[in-house]
Amino acid sequence: MVHLPDRIQRLEELAKDLWWSWTPDARNLFRRLDYSMWRMTAHNPVRMLQLLPQETIERALNDPDWLASYDRTLARLDAARAARNTWVESHCPEIAARSIAYFSAEFALHQSLPIYAGGLGVLAGDHCKEASDLGVPLIGVGFMYPQGYFRQSTTSDGWQEEVYEKLNWADAPIEPAVTPDGKPLVTAVPLGNRTVIVAVWRVLLGRVKLYLLDTDLEENAPWDRELSARLYGGDRDTRVQQEIILGIGGVRALKAVGSDPDVYHLNEGHAAFVVLQRIRDLCEKGWNFDAALEEVRRTTVFTTHTPVPAGHDAFPFHLVETHLSGAWGDLGTHRERFFALGHYDNGGGPMFNMTALALRASGAVNGVSRLHGDVTRQMWQPIWPGASLDTLPVRFVTNGVHVPTWISFEIARLLDTYLGADWTERHDDPAFVERVLSIPDDELWNARQALRAFLFGFIRERARQRWAAQGAASRVVAAGTMLDQSVLTIGFARRFTGYKRPELIFSDPDRLARILNAGRGVQIVFAGKAHPADDVGKHHMQRIYKRALDPKFGGRIAFVEDYDLHVAHFLVQGCDVWLNNPRKPLEASGTSGMKAAINGTPHMSIGDGWWAEGFTGGNGWLIEGRADSGDQGARDWADAQALYALLEEQVVPAFYDRGTDGIPHRWLQIVKESIRTVLPRFSARRMVKEYVRDMYLPALKGQPAAGSRQQAAGSRQPAAGSRQQAAGSG
Numbered sequence: 001m002v003h004l005p006d007r008i009q010r011l012e013e014l015a016k017d018l019w020w021s022w023t024p025d026a027r028n029l030f031r032r033l034d035y036s037m038w039r040m041t042a043h044n045p046v047r048m049l050q051l052l053p054q055e056t057i058e059r060a061l062n063d064p065d066w067l068a069s070y071d072r073t074l075a076r077l078d079a080a081r082a083a084r085n086t087w088v089e090s091h092c093p094e095i096a097a098r099s100i101a102y103f104s105a106e107f108a109l110h111q112s113l114p115i116y117a118g119g120l121g122v123l124a125g126d127h128c129k130e131a132s133d134l135g136v137p138l139i140g141v142g143f144m145y146p147q148g149y150f151r152q153s154t155t156s157d158g159w160q161e162e163v164y165e166k167l168n169w170a171d172a173p174i175e176p177a178v179t180p181d182g183k184p185l186v187t188a189v190p191l192g193n194r195t196v197i198v199a200v201w202r203v204l205l206g207r208v209k210l211y212l213l214d215t216d217l218e219e220n221a222p223w224d225r226e227l228s229a230r231l232y233g234g235d236r237d238t239r240v241q242q243e244i245i246l247g248i249g250g251v252r253a254l255k256a257v258g259s260d261p262d263v264y265h266l267n268e269g270h271a272a273f274v275v276l277q278r279i280r281d282l283c284e285k286g287w288n289f290d291a292a293l294e295e296v297r298r299t300t301v302f303t304t305h306t307p308v309p310a311g312h313d314a315f316p317f318h319l320v321e322t323h324l325s326g327a328w329g330d331l332g333t334h335r336e337r338f339f340a341l342g343h344y345d346n347g348g349g350p351m352f353n354m355t356a357l358a359l360r361a362s363g364a365v366n367g368v369s370r371l372h373g374d375v376t377r378q379m380w381q382p383i384w385p386g387a388s389l390d391t392l393p394v395r396f397v398t399n400g401v402h403v404p405t406w407i408s409f410e411i412a413r414l415l416d417t418y419l420g421a422d423w424t425e426r427h428d429d430p431a432f433v434e435r436v437l438s439i440p441d442d443e444l445w446n447a448r449q450a451l452r453a454f455l456f457g458f459i460r461e462r463a464r465q466r467w468a469a470q471g472a473a474s475r476v477v478a479a480g481t482m483l484d485q486s487v488l489t490i491g492f493a494r495r496f497t498g499y500k501r502p503e504l505i506f507s508d509p510d511r512l513a514r515i516l517n518a519g520r521g522v523q524i525v526f527a528g529k530a531h532p533a534d535d536v537g538k539h540h541m542q543r544i545y546k547r548a549l550d551p552k553f554g555g556r557i558a559f560v561e562d563y564d565l566h567v568a569h570f571l572v573q574g575c576d577v578w579l580n581n582p583r584k585p586l587e588a589s590g591t592s593g594m595k596a597a598i599n600g601t602p603h604m605s606i607g608d609g610w611w612a613e614g615f616t617g618g619n620g621w622l623i624e625g626r627a628d629s630g631d632q633g634a635r636d637w638a639d640a641q642a643l644y645a646l647l648e649e650q651v652v653p654a655f656y657d658r659g660t661d662g663i664p665h666r667w668l669q670i671v672k673e674s675i676r677t678v679l680p681r682f683s684a685r686r687m688v689k690e691y692v693r694d695m696y697l698p699a700l701k702g703q704p705a706a707g708s709r710q711q712a713a714g715s716r717q718p719a720a721g722s723r724q725q726a727a728g729s730g
């Protein structure tokens with residue numbers, strides 16, 4: 001670690017508050033310190049401070065500009081932490097002194113903290129960052145996975161290989177959490193007939209703190225140390241234990257840091273055991289079970305993300321029974337009642353279902369898009385027997401993305417100029433964002449060209465490094481070295497899984513080859529990981545990899561390895577079109593298309609998830625195949641035909657229709673509409689304000705969620721599953 005003289009002593013503190021990552025001045029401060037080190041560490045200032053030579057610090061000390069920027073940035077950090085002049089202060093000051101716990105199994109905050117797998121984590125991370133900006137008193141709780149998710153590498157014929165790297169703690173923006181009297185925070189979680197010790201790490205995000213649980217301690221048995229090692233790594237037995245640690249350990253950890261949240265927000269069902277610990281705490285204070293459950297329900301809100309029944313965690317009763325055996329305390333006599341809360345038969349016999357538990361123990365529930373709200377009501381109606389669909393306490397809050405995190409510097413600079421420097425505060429106001437239409441075409445086109453060039457610079461540099469390290473010429477082609485930075489580029493990056501139909505665009509390879517090779521051409525960049533246990537997903541990925549190597553497509557298809565937040569930034573900003581073609585209605589929301597759209601990369605998608613609300617006719621393209629039958633193959637084929645027709649008739653002609661000045665004015669109209677319509681409505685700012693208004697405030701006021709039309713009379717009691725059917729519990 002470099003020595004920091006007093007004058008810039010707080011640089012380390014800044015590096016360890018991820019607030020820097022979405023604050024342009026703070027980012028610049030580190031970038032300017034040593035640009036090559038900034039790139040080499042993939043923008044990790046904590047690591048930079050380990051590696052920097054002392055001369056660099058001395059040079060910064062003699063640079064008045066840099067020092068002025070340092071002072072300004074730290075003053076802003078202090079203001080952000082104090083949450084002065086925030087939206088909460090001006091609009092709902094009564095919640096400023098309350099606290100809301102936000103539980104999630106993953107958080108995607110920055111590439112230097114690999115504790116996320118994909119969309120769920122990005123949503124959680126963006127929620128916390130926006131809460132910080134708005135002054136919402138949120139406290140996050142999640143897992144510190146020492147081995148994170150995996151890094152993806154490919155064999156020379158495109159088979160995914162998973163690499164688990166142990167995180168070097170010293171390189172991550174984390175600190176051990178401490179108790180109010182300054183001791184390192186450790187908590188104990190009863191698991192089966194033993195006790196697992198859990199250490200707690202703290203991550204700072206300006207106003208918001210995040211606590212991460214870690215079982216990798218010497219005091220624990222080797223198998224318990226492994227529990228938090230990897231995200232979604234183990235079998236069901238591991239998984240249920242992880243979820244006990246998250247739910248029960250999380251509530252205990254909050255108590256140990258001296259926090260007593262007023263509202264608990266469960267992001268997906270993984271943390272639903274929170275409910276058990278909270279009911280138990282109340283019973284130990286003398287409450288009876290029903291009153292305790294009612295109190296927990298009043299103060300719990302739940303967000304579900306998965307429109308497929310099989311995607312929800314469910315465990316055999318005996319497994320839950322075994323691992324919870326030490327956790328009951330005074331709740332023991334109510335074991336049967338508790339099991340009934342999770343009881344759900346999804347077709348394969350009754351199981352303990354984490355989503356059912358969360359639904360029955362939450363006063364307000366939401367899906368993550370309008371369409372997904374409807375699907376959720378239909379899917380979970382049996383939880384409220386006899387209730388009609390429109391009276392269920394299930395609403396929707398459509399996802400949004402944290403704009404300061406995802407917007408490129410180039411587009412942000414145009415917004416500074418043409419919207420005004422206060423745009424970051426006002427970007428969820430659609431009338432204000434109208435001013436996007438006044439951005440001159442030539443400036444917008446220059447920004448778009450620059451962003452595409454950055455993407456190709458990034459792709460080539462990665463390919464070069466891989467080739468230098470490993471050779472293997474075929475990989476150099478697949479990695480995108482033949483791409484042309486002036487050619488219309490389509491991006492497709494997401495987890496490789498069947499319902500997202502990654503190979504849809506290859507349905508008619510000859511027609512695709514004509515589209516890619518005709519005229520000035522079209523190219524496609526793919527990226528994404530398959531779940532380690534999902535061989536079907538890995539086969540999808542491998543077939544795409546092989547397409548990239550097929551000369552028929554002329555080197556115009558690439559596969560970029562190891563999709564993560566860092567790669568995602570380059571892709572969503574640098575492509576020209578963002579493609580999304582899931583099987584409707586299986587994409588609950590999707591967020592990568594929002595990140596693209598706010599950067600002027602219009603979305604081309606099936607009308608699923610957020611796009612069912614987002615498409616306006618002029619801000620991108622709707623893929624809508626007309627199949628003669630409901631057969632899956634027929635629908636896939638029809639959607640592929642619709643996709644080709646859009647490319648041939650609309651996308652390619654608009655992109656290459658250049659004026660005498662060489663600028664595609666018609667294209668830029670679509671780009672502006674994309675930014676104008678998506679930036680305000682699909683921002684995390686709009687989303688978090690809705691969570692505050694529709695979910696947190698009613699819970700804080702002790703009322704059931706208010707009944708707007710999309711909403712329900714929230715007092716309806718869910719029916720607990722019948723315990724008699726729950727045979728098989730030990």
Ligand SMILES: *Cc1c(COP(=O)(O)O)cnc(C)c1O
Pocket residue numbers: 117118119120122493494495563564565568589590591592593595
């Ligand atoms: C945004 C993002 C996702 C989620 O994108 P979807 O559109 O929901 O598939 C997944 N992974 C990374 C790295 C992302 O940045």
